[in-house]
Amino acid sequence: MSRQRVLSGMRPTGKLHLGNYFGALKNWEEMQRAYDCFFFVADWHALTTDYGDTTQIRENTHDMLVDWLAAGIDPARATLFVQSRIPDHAVLHLLLSMITPIPWLERCPTYKEQQQQLTGRDLSTYGFLGYPVLQSADILMYKAHKVPVGVDQLPHLELTREIARRFNHFYGEVFPEPQAIHTEVLKLPGTDGRKMSKSYDNCIYLSDSEEVVRQKVRNMMTDPQRKRRNDPGDPDVSPVFAYHQIFTTEQDVERIAADCRSAAIGCVDCKGILADNMLRYLAPIHERRAHWAADHKSIDAIIEAGTAAARTAADQTMAEVREAMKI
Numbered sequence: 001m002s003r004q005r006v007l008s009g010m011r012p013t014g015k016l017h018l019g020n021y022f023g024a025l026k027n028w029e030e031m032q033r034a035y036d037c038f039f040f041v042a043d044w045h046a047l048t049t050d051y052g053d054t055t056q057i058r059e060n061t062h063d064m065l066v067d068w069l070a071a072g073i074d075p076a077r078a079t080l081f082v083q084s085r086i087p088d089h090a091v092l093h094l095l096l097s098m099i100t101p102i103p104w105l106e107r108c109p110t111y112k113e114q115q116q117q118l119t120g121r122d123l124s125t126y127g128f129l130g131y132p133v134l135q136s137a138d139i140l141m142y143k144a145h146k147v148p149v150g151v152d153q154l155p156h157l158e159l160t161r162e163i164a165r166r167f168n169h170f171y172g173e174v175f176p177e178p179q180a181i182h183t184e185v186l187k188l189p190g191t192d193g194r195k196m197s198k199s200y201d202n203c204i205y206l207s208d209s210e211e212v213v214r215q216k217v218r219n220m221m222t223d224p225q226r227k228r229r230n231d232p233g234d235p236d237v238s239p240v241f242a243y244h245q246i247f248t249t250e251q252d253v254e255r256i257a258a259d260c261r262s263a264a265i266g267c268v269d270c271k272g273i274l275a276d277n278m279l280r281y282l283a284p285i286h287e288r289r290a291h292w293a294a295d296h297k298s299i300d301a302i303i304e305a306g307t308a309a310a311r312t313a314a315d316q317t318m319a320e321v322r323e324a325m326k327i
Contacts, residue, residue, distance in 0.1 A: 003035055003036045005145050006147070006181065007144035008039055009083065011046045012060040012061040013046075014056065014060040015205050016205065017196055017203035017206065018196065019197075019203070021071055022185070028071075029071060038142050039078050042138070048125075049123065051127065065292075065302075066299065070288040072284075079310055080303060081307045082307065083138065085307045086311055088311075089314070093130075105132060109155055114128075136159060136164075140175045140317075143313075144178045147160075148183050157180055160178060186246060189239040190239070191204065217240075221238070221240075232261055233260040240270060241256070244274055248274065
């Protein structure tokens with residue numbers, strides 16, 4: 001490889017929102033210019049918490065791929081594939097699970113956190129306990145040099161590094177130890193000020209029409225202390241201003257902040273400016289999305305080509321694994 005390889009994936013949860021875009025997709029779009037990128041739909045990972053209802057996985061996979069392409073992920077620059085179409089992920093997961101001590105999995109911070117947060121689901125399954133090993137198999141299968149991760153995922157990447165070291169100790173040097181890419185992550189609040197989440201119904205989606213975007217911006221929470229038009233506001237507590245800092249020019253952001261504090265601008269006008277700027281920014285994404293949403297055959301062809309390329313790389317790795325393990 002002439003360039004270092006990056007691997008990343010997402011669970012197929014359906015249509016993506018602005019939080020997904022600024023948290024991952026925007027960085028992916030930039031990485032594909034500098035790295036050999038493998039981006040995959042982690043549909044098996046969806047089973048670790050949602051194994052009871054799999055009816056939406058295929059539809060969600062399609063919707064998510066449309067959003068990837070709309071966001072500028074280029075199949076000519078990056079390899080796009082679906083995890084479950086490469087059965088060797090499961091084989092390598094099995095082999096790595098044989099050498100992974102259970103305490104390594106039980107100490108993962110997200111293991112107990114998600115059990116506490118997802119109280120309505122039975123997560124006392126091997127699949128949930130062992131999903132960090134599946135993540136390790138996903139990464140090591142393609143000998144990724146770098147993995148873009150948030151702070152909450154760093155323990156999982158360190159586990160992958162430990163598993164790679166343990167495998168190499170037993171069987172010889174096969175896997176490189178992947179390094180973290182600490183990318184810029186712009187965290188947008190939801191329209192109600194809480195974390196942007198589908199479960200809170202406070203998202204602005206990449207698939208939202210112009211009319212829907214404007215309506216959601218109009219309904220966004222502002223400074224709760226500003227009751228009347230002539231009351232001064234505090235832009236730092238308003239989700240609207242957080243959006244301005246991304247979609248509005250620096251000069252205009254300063255002016256809007258000052259006008260908010262002096263009550264020279266009202267919330268309605270402030271939101272109108274934001275909606276215009278946001279739609280201007282999103283216009284190329286909306287245009288690409290309209291194209292890809294109507295072209296199922298091309299998306300199928302992209303995934304078939306990406307799967308073939310990923311399978312070739314996986315076959316090479318598994319040949320080395322089997323030779324190293326003498327099986």
